[in-house]
Amino acid sequence: MEKKTMKAAVLEEFKKELVIKEIPIPVPKRGEVLIKVRASGLCGTDLHIQDGRLPTIKLPYVPGHETAGEVWAIGEDVEGFEIGDRVIVAIDILCNTCRFCTTGRGNLCVNLTRLGFERDGGHQEYMIAPATNLLKFNDKVPFEKAAIIPDAVACMYHAIKNQAQVRATDRICILGVGGLGFQGIQIAKHFGAEVFCTSRNDEKLETAKKFGADHIINTSKQDLYEYIKDATSGEMCDAVFDNIGISSSIQTGLDICRPGGKVIIVGYSEDTFQAELQSTAMKEKEIIGIRGSNRRDLVETIRLVEKGIIDPYIYKTYALEDINLALEELKEGKSLGRTVLVM
Ligand SMILES: [Zn+2]
Ligand SMILES: [Zn+2]
Known part of the structure; x- marks a missing residue:
């Protein structure tokens, strides 16, 4: 029956x-x-x-x-x-x-x-x-x-491709790499970017490396700002993806991005954030939200997964x-x- x-x-x-x-x-x-x-x-x-x-x-x-x-x-x-x-x-x-x-x-x-x-x-x-x-x-x-794909992968794809418009000349940083970030690394690499990832967990950072992160930074042991400054000869990042979303993490993102750089709000664990107004304005830095993805992003991510470009x-x-x-x-x-x- x-x-x-x-x-x-x-x-x-x-x-x-x-x-x-x-x-x-x-x-x-x-x-x-x-x-x-x-x-x-x-x-x-x-x-x-x-x-x-x-x-x-x-x-x-x-x-x-x-x-x-x-x-x-x-x-x-x-x-x-x-x-x-x-x-x-x-x-x-x-x-x-x-x-x-x-x-x-x-x-x-x-x-x-x-x-x-x-x-x-x-x-x-x-x-x-x-x-x-x-x-x-x-x-x-x-x-x-x-x-x-519908959430963790496509949402990072929308963030990286549409909201940050990442390209091959870019250096990007994913703050708080994890469930979304591991997909994000592969997407950013697909667009040719150099990828930095942060976490306080070494196991997560090792996974990030496996998926192609060029730099991993354990922020409980290393100074993120100094690391990025050294690694980029002072040029800093073009886009920072804040997958943490706490009151202080947007400012962390602003600190490590270049003039005209972008901070993309991916995570939102807390209700509000604090950021310096003057340095953000004078350096023309952008703070950008993301919500989900569009159908076109879904179709594109499916194709990338089918081709083995995103795993x-x-x-x-x-x-x-x-x-x-x-x-x-x-x-x-x-x-x-x-x-x-x-x-
Ligand atoms: Zn979800
Ligand atoms: Zn509608």
Whole structure:
């Protein structure tokens, strides 16, 4: 008999563990596809969601916004997909009519809803998504690596390519290298940049080196400013990616970037930051935000992963049933890269 129910990790109450439940497998409506989830990535944002920090989230629901799987059933009026297609799920459901959607910046859509946020996501065995959110990838890419493309990989790609416009003459620094940074190194190298990475954890820095970082700096032992000054003959960095996002890290970024250089805000652990006004103004330094990525970035990152130019780095995999353990490790900072649930 055909399977009618599935396991899902349901968030029923904020600040509580997720509950593994047996729930009905949904049926795709018009324009939708049912995906058999093969891999679902965990993100720091999952912790913020669990803590109740995201006001748009209504309970109960199934989180998970880094999903890869197979097309399992197809609703009416869906073209271009076949049963068994390997797909990743774009997070953002766009209105396609607002000023941002119509000018190629759908990541800023004012009517945005998101899979894994306002709608059920991938921490379950089957998931519904609009067909327009699916992007195919080839069978050279394992599901667990594909799963982190929509968030960890594409978001760094958008930051590096569009927001910082990194090119081969550039020196860039990733502050707080980790789950996103390991992907960022490979992307920046692809554009030809010289890459500096910082962390207080030697194991993370060794991983950074494995993925092509030219310089690794342990900021608990070394003076970052002096290191960069020496290594660049005083020219400093063209772009700094702040993947830490605490009150002081933007200024750290400004200190190590050249006149006219850019600091890109990737992480946001704290609500505000402090920065020197005069030196920022007089040196024409820029502070730039990023949010997610656009469809074009997703398509480009998939191609780069398929060609082996980007190798999405997974630190650890878990079974769906062990999601609370995996989230606990993430919370305690024990995860030294991306964690993925594998179904
Ligand atoms: Zn995320
Ligand atoms: Zn829109």
